[in-house]
Amino acid sequence: MAEKTPMTFDESRIIPRRTLVAAAGWAVPAIAVTTASPAFASSGQSVNVSTPSNQAPASGPVTATSIVTNAAGQAVAGQSVSFTGPSGSSFIPATATTDGAGAATSTLDLATPWATPGSSVTISAVTGSGSASRALRVVGSNAVVAGRSYSATPGQTEFVFPSPVASMISSSVISTIFLALLVDGTVWAKGGNDSGQLGDGTTTARSTWAVVPGLTGVTQIAAGSSTIYALLSNRTVKAWGNNAHGQIGDGTSGTNRLGPTVVSTLTNVSSIAAGNQTGYAVVGGIVKAWGWNSSGQVGDGGTSDRLTPTTVGGISGGVTQVAGGSACTFALLSNGTVMAWGDNAYGQMGDGTTGADRLSAGAVPGLSNVTQIAAGVGTGYALRGDGSVKAWGLNTLGRIGDGTTVNKAVPTQVSGLTSGVTEIAAGAASAHALVTDGSVRSWGYNYYGQLGDGTKNDSSIPVTMALPAGRTVRRLNSSSASMTATVVMSTS
Numbered sequence: 001m002a003e004k005t006p007m008t009f010d011e012s013r014i015i016p017r018r019t020l021v022a023a024a025g026w027a028v029p030a031i032a033v034t035t036a037s038p039a040f041a042s043s044g045q046s047v048n049v050s051t052p053s054n055q056a057p058a059s060g061p062v063t064a065t066s067i068v069t070n071a072a073g074q075a076v077a078g079q080s081v082s083f084t085g086p087s088g089s090s091f092i093p094a095t096a097t098t099d100g101a102g103a104a105t106s107t108l109d110l111a112t113p114w115a116t117p118g119s120s121v122t123i124s125a126v127t128g129s130g131s132a133s134r135a136l137r138v139v140g141s142n143a144v145v146a147g148r149s150y151s152a153t154p155g156q157t158e159f160v161f162p163s164p165v166a167s168m169i170s171s172s173v174i175s176t177i178f179l180a181l182l183v184d185g186t187v188w189a190k191g192g193n194d195s196g197q198l199g200d201g202t203t204t205a206r207s208t209w210a211v212v213p214g215l216t217g218v219t220q221i222a223a224g225s226s227t228i229y230a231l232l233s234n235r236t237v238k239a240w241g242n243n244a245h246g247q248i249g250d251g252t253s254g255t256n257r258l259g260p261t262v263v264s265t266l267t268n269v270s271s272i273a274a275g276n277q278t279g280y281a282v283v284g285g286i287v288k289a290w291g292w293n294s295s296g297q298v299g300d301g302g303t304s305d306r307l308t309p310t311t312v313g314g315i316s317g318g319v320t321q322v323a324g325g326s327a328c329t330f331a332l333l334s335n336g337t338v339m340a341w342g343d344n345a346y347g348q349m350g351d352g353t354t355g356a357d358r359l360s361a362g363a364v365p366g367l368s369n370v371t372q373i374a375a376g377v378g379t380g381y382a383l384r385g386d387g388s389v390k391a392w393g394l395n396t397l398g399r400i401g402d403g404t405t406v407n408k409a410v411p412t413q414v415s416g417l418t419s420g421v422t423e424i425a426a427g428a429a430s431a432h433a434l435v436t437d438g439s440v441r442s443w444g445y446n447y448y449g450q451l452g453d454g455t456k457n458d459s460s461i462p463v464t465m466a467l468p469a470g471r472t473v474r475r476l477n478s479s480s481a482s483m484t485a486t487v488v489m490s491t492s
Contacts, residue, residue: 045070047132049083049125051108056121057159058140059113064091066104066125066132075102085123088112113156114471115140116491118163118184142491143168144468147427147484149176149191152449152456154467154487160209161188165488171197171481172428173225173276174242175205178484181221187212187230195226196258197241203258212240215260224274224324225481227291230260231272237263237281246307247277247291253307263290264308275324275342276481281309285317287331287361295327296359297342303359313360315339323426325375325480328393331361332373338364338382346378346394347409354409364392366411374426374478376444381426382411387419389433398460399429399444405460415461417441425476428483432476433462440465440473440487450485 048067056062064083068076081104083091089110096104110121117140124133143165146154157168163184170178175192182188189198190209196202199212217233226242238260239248246253249263266281266288273280277292288309289298296303299312312331319339321332327343339361340349347354350364369385378394390411391400398405401414414433423434430444430451441462442451449456452465467473467487475488 045076045079045127045130046073047081047125047127047130049123049132049134051123051134051136054134054136055139055162056108056110056123056136058115058117058138059109059111060159061107061109064106064108064123064125066096066098068098068102068104068127068130075100077102079104079127082126083108083123084126086110086121089121089123110138112138112492113140113159114142114489114492116164117141117161117182137162140491141165142474142489143180144471144487144489145484146452146465147450147482148172148448149178150449150484152446152452153454154452154465154485156468158209164491167221167475167477167488168486169221169223169477169479169482170484170486171223171225171479172483173481175226176483177223177226177228178209179221179223179228180209181218185217185219185233187215187218187221189228192226195242195256197223197226197228199228199240199259201258212260220272222272222274222279222324223479223481224278224291225276227274227277227279229263229272229274229279231269231281235267235269237266237269237272237279239263239279242277245277245292245305247279249279249290249307249309251307253305266309271321273322273324273329274481275329276326278324278327278329279309280322280324280329282319282322285319285334286315287312287319287322287329289329292327295343295357297324297327297329299329299341299360301359303357312341314341315361321373323373323375323380323478323480325379325393326377328375328378328380330364330373330375330380332370336367336369336371336385338367338370338373338380340364340380343378346407348378348380348393350380350392350409350411352409354407364411372424374424374431375480376426376431377428377480379426379429379431380411381424381431383421383424383433387417387421387436389414389417389421389424391431397429397445397458399431401431401443401460401462403461414443417462423476425478425485426480427478427485428480430485432465432485432487434473434476438473440467440476442485445483448483450483452485 163182177191220231
């Protein structure tokens with residue numbers, strides 16, 4: 001992709017001069033999830049009950065089948081079977097009659113949409129002379145989404161996950177993809193796959209969720225425009241997808257990777273992030289970067305692509321978080337200050353200047369006591385210890401949140417968010433803030449409904465996301481290549 005070339009599709013309104021962006025996830029502990037074993041009981045007859053894969057969605061239909069045989073193992077036809085399940089669930093019909101194969105079927109609905117994915121429920125089948133019970137694993141979702149590929153009103157994703165969702169991110173630059181990191185350390189994906197970003201060894205798009213093969217023990221995920229990164233519990237990093245600029249980090253460029261591939265030389269990594277086609281890792285308080293470097297976003301003083309991780313200049317240590325934008329990058333230091341490097345076309349360096357790219361890291365003046373950062377396409381965001389939020393850089397579509405659409409070359413107060421914010425996140429051209437009252441405020445681009453307020457109207461000031469009632473927000477998710485808001489919620 002050419003540098004500073006105007007976009008010709010709808011996203012040109014998002015970034016008029018640069019191609020799109022990045023993503024970040026958050027580290028989580030891994031837990032083990034066990035599946036239940038079937039139980040059988042009989043008195044002259046043998047009775048069995050099951051569902052496909054011995055699973056049931058938290059809400060929605062699944063077929064339960066009971067097989068009845070006699071002492072000789074032959075099918076018993078015409079036998080009445082009654083089905084029962086946990087409180088609040090339903091079987092339709094509640095009683096069914098076995099066919100010639102000895103099978104009676106009923107449709108089960110647990111009707112517990114916020115049940116914890118991976119939890120267990122028990123169903124039973126009872127005949128006049130025998131009974132059986134089966135423990136089923138609940139598959140569900142505690143992730144709420146709004147925006148591209150979904151609705152302008154936030155709603156749960158598909159009920160498919162066998163473990164709670166720890167984080168969920170998306171990328172909508174080339175083709176829309178979604179990735180979910182589960183608490184059990186696996187990664188699931190769906191969507192476009194032109195560069196192998198689903199990680200399943202193919203380039204075939206898929207509209208249904210499936211696990212990324214060969215990945216376990218994952219603690220964080222990040223997504224660029226079409227390259228995915230995973231931080232493992234052994235503190236190494238794997239990447240897959242597009243490799244046009246060496247962003248896989250294995251010493252090659254030009255050949256896409258269709259499955260998870262080790263990023264060279266990285267050990268003891270504490271966190272990761274992604275730019276458009278650039279990868280980032282925090283190692284021992286410094287930042288390593290690799291991939292596309294057209295605007296100095298690798299930060300090593302040059303503009304040549306780097307095929308393996310390279311140390312970002314200008315930072316001697318103390319980095320706790322990195323956030324990647326389209327071609328600009330931000331790092332949070334343990335002393336509460338923020339560093340920036342790369343593209344400065346819109347004032348992303350936050351130092352009052354525009355135009356000249358910065359090829360190594362420099363301080364963003366006027367920012368102190370910062371506790372978290374996020375990045376959009378060409379916009380930086382900072383959450384301060386007093387609960388206030390500031391933003392700077394590109395401001396088309398109102399992504400700064402100050403009530404205007406004028407670019408800001410210095411950190412600027414987001415309207416109405418002067419206190420009470422506990423977490424922030426950013427999409428390609430929108431941003432979100434979790435407030436102490438439990439609400440989420442959103443601002444910026446809303447063409448796909450990613451502000452989650454039930455409309456598709458852009459907003460230059462924060463509006464309230466229409467989250468499901470009765471649930472608590474656990475995590476906001478940043479992905480600066482995203483046109484979809486993703487929020488991790490509490491379960492029952």
